[in-house]
Amino acid sequence: MTTKCENCPLREFAAFEDMTDSEAKYMDRFKVGEMSVQNGSELLAEGANATQLYTVLEGMGVRYKTLKDGKRQVIGFILPGDFVGLQAAVMDTMQHSVMASSPMKLCIFNRSNLWDLFKNHPDRAYDLVHVAAVEEYMLCEALTAVGQLDGMSSVSWALLRFFERLTALNLNRNNQVPLPYKQQDLADALGLSLVHTNKMLAALRKDGIASWSDGRLSVHDVDALRNRAHMDPVPLLPRPLI
Amino acid sequence: MTTKCENCPLREFAAFEDMTDSEAKYMDRFKVGEMSVQNGSELLAEGANATQLYTVLEGMGVRYKTLKDGKRQVIGFILPGDFVGLQAAVMDTMQHSVMASSPMKLCIFNRSNLWDLFKNHPDRAYDLVHVAAVEEYMLCEALTAVGQLDGMSSVSWALLRFFERLTALNLNRNNQVPLPYKQQDLADALGLSLVHTNKMLAALRKDGIASWSDGRLSVHDVDALRNRAHMDPVPLLPRPLI
DNA sequence: CGATTACTTGAGGCCTGTCAATGATGGTGG
DNA sequence: CCACCATCATTGACAGGCCTCAAGTAATCG
Numbered sequence: 001m002t003t004k005c006e007n008c009p010l011r012e013f014a015a016f017e018d019m020t021d022s023e024a025k026y027m028d029r030f031k032v033g034e035m036s037v038q039n040g041s042e043l044l045a046e047g048a049n050a051t052q053l054y055t056v057l058e059g060m061g062v063r064y065k066t067l068k069d070g071k072r073q074v075i076g077f078i079l080p081g082d083f084v085g086l087q088a089a090v091m092d093t094m095q096h097s098v099m100a101s102s103p104m105k106l107c108i109f110n111r112s113n114l115w116d117l118f119k120n121h122p123d124r125a126y127d128l129v130h131v132a133a134v135e136e137y138m139l140c141e142a143l144t145a146v147g148q149l150d151g152m153s154s155v156s157w158a159l160l161r162f163f164e165r166l167t168a169l170n171l172n173r174n175n176q177v178p179l180p181y182k183q184q185d186l187a188d189a190l191g192l193s194l195v196h197t198n199k200m201l202a203a204l205r206k207d208g209i210a211s212w213s214d215g216r217l218s219v220h221d222v223d224a225l226r227n228r229a230h231m232d233p234v235p236l237l238p239r240p241l242i
Numbered sequence: 243m244t245t246k247c248e249n250c251p252l253r254e255f256a257a258f259e260d261m262t263d264s265e266a267k268y269m270d271r272f273k274v275g276e277m278s279v280q281n282g283s284e285l286l287a288e289g290a291n292a293t294q295l296y297t298v299l300e301g302m303g304v305r306y307k308t309l310k311d312g313k314r315q316v317i318g319f320i321l322p323g324d325f326v327g328l329q330a331a332v333m334d335t336m337q338h339s340v341m342a343s344s345p346m347k348l349c350i351f352n353r354s355n356l357w358d359l360f361k362n363h364p365d366r367a368y369d370l371v372h373v374a375a376v377e378e379y380m381l382c383e384a385l386t387a388v389g390q391l392d393g394m395s396s397v398s399w400a401l402l403r404f405f406e407r408l409t410a411l412n413l414n415r416n417n418q419v420p421l422p423y424k425q426q427d428l429a430d431a432l433g434l435s436l437v438h439t440n441k442m443l444a445a446l447r448k449d450g451i452a453s454w455s456d457g458r459l460s461v462h463d464v465d466a467l468r469n470r471a472h473m474d475p476v477p478l479l480p481r482p483l484i
Numbered sequence: 485c486g487a488t489t490a491c492t493t494g495a496g497g498c499c500t501g502t503c504a505a506t507g508a509t510g511g512t513g514g
Numbered sequence: 515c516c517a518c519c520a521t522c523a524t525t526g527a528c529a530g531g532c533c534t535c536a537a538g539t540a541a542t543c544g
Contacts, residue, residue: 065383067386067390067472067473067474068472068473068474069472071390072390073386073389075382075385075386086371086375087378087379090368090371090375091372091375091379095382095383096382115364115368118365118367118368119364122357122360122361123360125367125368125371126332126357126360128371129328129332129367129371129374130332130333132374132378133328133332133333133374136329136374136377136378137329137337139378139381139382139385140337140338140381141307141337142385143315143317143384143385143388144307144315146385146388146389146433147315147388147430147432147433148309148313148315150531150532151531151532182489182490182491183491184490188389189389190389191388191389191390192532192533193532193534194490194491195492195493195533195534196532196533198491198492199493199532202492202493213491230309230310230311231309231310232309392499392500393499393500424522424523425522425523426522434500434501435500435501435502437500437501437502437524437525438499438500438501440523440524441500441524441525443523444524
């Protein structure tokens with residue numbers, strides 16, 4: 001028995017805009033099921049044309065793109081509440097892959113219902129554009145970090161972003177948030193080598209600013225972290241939940 | 243007297259999906275005017291909340307984000323047919339600026355009409371999502387290039403992308419396309435220094451692969467360029483025109 | 485207990501940034 | 515018409531951040 005959208009635990013978090021009960025009731029009709037996956041499993045593959053859309057209920061994952069020579073660029077990190085597969089829905093194929101970095105629980109929507117949503121629920125369609133815009137914004141920020149910041153700064157920026165996003169999801173306990181990724185994931189996201197990424201993390205740990213081990217990130221000095229990031233801390237805007 | 247959407251010269255190009263005459267007629271009601279700007283002028287500023295949306299009719303521009311320390315990341319290059327300002331429309335403020343790199347002619351839509359479009363023309367709203375998805379895809383590709391490729395490769399990739407996009411816009415004359423940007427723009431897009439970017443361009447010129455000067459890019463050996471780019475030449479998909 | 489995966493740490497070299505100087509071009513004002 | 519200035523492109527020298535190679539530790543697993 002799956003959770004009804006009306007009772008979706010995500011709705012209360014600061015990260016999301018409010019949703020009325022009637023909206024939630026409609027979304028529930030749109031919803032076709034739930035799915036649980038192990039960490040390491042590939043949800044969507046580059047080049048495939050997926051017929052389903054997902055909203056993440058629990059767990060985390062990565063989006064990434066692979067090059068001919070085996071290099072990998074991590075496009076983004078997928079957290080609870082994130083909407084996955086919109087690209088596949090409107091363009092016919094995925095341009096990147098998605099993999100679970102921890103056990104995940106996903107809410108499944110059917111692609112073929114998407115059109116009904118546009119026709120009958122323009123407000124929800126509008127939210128969809130909003131979500132797409134937020135995603136574009138996150139990508140812009142990542143591009144800026146990768147392009148303009150040096151190693152120390154970009155690692156700091158990334159940890160800060162994780163800390164903020166996860167805090168907004170109520171996952172902050174005592175300045176500690178879960179972070180079930182590998183150092184290689186972060187390195188591939190920032191365009192740094194694994195070795196160098198490791199050294200930046202070691203420096204942050206030595207300086208008592210932040211430490212990340214065993215899948216948990218502890219931030220001991222947010223201001224120092226923000227300082228090293230060298231990037232305007234653009235606040236996270238509430239976004240609609242799909 | 244402005245051009246009617248029915249007669250929009252952009253419609254015929256390979257870069258865009260077909261649009262029926264009746265669709266074009268509706269868009270014409272959505273359109274509120276045209277605007278011409280000089281090169282160097284700022285169309286939209288970071289942090290501002292624009293009330294208008296634009297489709298580029300002629301000319302080119304850049305999207306960019308500026309950091310506290312004056313560094314600049316070029317987010318993307320705006321070509322004819324591109325839709326500008328969607329982010330400002332759904333989130334309330336722009337997260338990046340837009341500047342004209344050549345004289346531009348823009349088609350103006352009113353933000354307040356956007357809602358009407360969602361309510362009464364779901365197919366066009368769907369196209370809007372499609373456009374947003376294409377933009378996201380371009381950003382992914384750029385992020386991958388900046389993160390994973392070295393100088394020679396990323397410069398080659400960028401020139402190749404320009405060549406393909408402009409060719410799809412019927413601006414290719416004898417393997418030569420207009421490219422009214424500065425080397426600094428390209429450098430800021432790729433996260434390279436101006437000096438190094440210049441040296442990569444010099445190498446491509448010396449090797450007889452491509453030469454860019456006086457606002458014109460000539461590609462003498464597309465295959466060699468593609469070879470140096472080291473990235474899958476994902477084809478440009480036709481996209482809807484707004 | 486060997487094999488695998490992830491994390492750490494050190495050493496050396498190259499790609500790329502910074503500094504600096506020069507040319508080329510075009511606009512401006514006397 | 516020419517000196518002057520601003521912008522952009524070009525080229526060389528040098529230093530440094532980051533990559534690659536390599537080796538070692540720790541934890542998990544069959």
